Amino acid sequence: MTTALVTGATAGIGREFALQLAARGDDLVLVARDVARLEALAEELxxxxxxxxxxxxADLSARDQLGKVADRVASTDRPVDILVNNAGYSLKKRFLDNDVAAEEAVFDVLTRAVLVLSHAAGKAMRVRDRGAIVNVSSVASFxxxxxYSANKSFVTVFSEGLAxxxxxxxxxxxxxxxxxxxTEFHQRADVDMSKMPExxxxxxxxxxxxxxxxxxxxxxxxxxxxxxxxxxTALRILPRPLVRRQSRGAHRPSPA
Structure with missing residues (x-):
């Protein structure tokens, strides 16, 4: 029996991963801050x-709570076969208009949590000669x-290096x-996406x-x-000065 651990499992892409993994018969470990919503989803599945x-x-921006999740990922008695690092959120304002503590908390969830949990999973899975790590990044990473773009760029490049x-x-x-x-992503970030074409x-x-x-x-x-x-493909081949010009005003997240 395969066991998958999904962070940020109560909404959006994380919830959809939980639904589809359960539908194919995988056991699950669901991680998020809202335990009531987790319990409701768990019972549904x-x-x-x-x-x-x-x-x-767990709040993945808190190091002790992240450590608890990492210990679960690294368990040899109850191995995790698939890790889905999905947890994430964004801030509405531009970088310099936000409190730096809020930016640090987002940084911890989007990057540090991915690094710590991937390290725990990679070591445990390598010993067993099997496993899969899925790190949810973004088109914004390019x-x-x-x-947000910078954090997701770390996730993409880090994943390539670990692979x-x-x-x-x-x-x-x-x-x-x-x-x-x-998904609920933009609504929870209080970002108006009504002008985005379908x-x-x-x-x-x-x-x-x-x-x-x-x-x-x-x-x-x-x-x-x-x-x-x-x-x-275009973002990968365009000169970076042009990419930077095209990215002006796009400080808010593009995905999920």
Whole structure:
């Protein structure tokens, strides 16, 4: 039986990962701050799919609570076969208009938590010669659009480096880089996305299905949707000064 641990599991892409992993028969460890919502989701998944679901409440910006999750990921008695580092949020204001403590908290969730949990998972999985790490990044990681973009750039490049380190070990690492996705993400960030054209939006269930297919293939960078594949290709080949100019005013997050 496969066990998957999903952070940020109560909403958005994280919730969709939990739904699809449970539907295919995987046991789950669900991590988020809102324990009541976690318990409700856990009961829903147990009832619908007969899988074992463990709830682990944690604020990943707090080092002691992150350590608790890392210990669970590293467990040898109850091994985690799939780690989905999905937890994340954003701030509405520009960097210099935010309190630096708030920026540090986002940094800890988006980058430090990914590093710590990937380290715990990578070591444990390498010993067993199998496993998968999925780090939810963003199309914004290829841009130059403020701290969110920078944090997600770390996630993408870090995932690529870890994938190279684990090559041939039986453990895969995938950076999932979605664009705008219909979830609660922008509403919770209090960002008005009403002017974004519908063709730019991704469907969360389709996104996760495609992501899991890419994980199964061992793909290192997964970009859902043809339009976003084209955008990422362009961002990778355009001169960086032009990318920076195109990114002006896009300090708020693009994905999920």
């Amino acid at each position: 147990r009832t619908a799919h007969g899988v074992d679901v463990e709830v682990l409440g 841009m130059a659009a403020g701290p 190279a380190e684990l090559a041939g070990s039986g453990v895969t690492v995938t950076a999932l880089c979605p664009g705008f996705t219909h 063709f730019m939006w991704l469907d969360a269930p389709r996104l996760v299905r495609d992501a899991l297919a890419d994980v199964g293939k061992g793909k290192v960078v997964s970009v859902p949707g043809r339009r976003y594949k084209a955008i990422v």
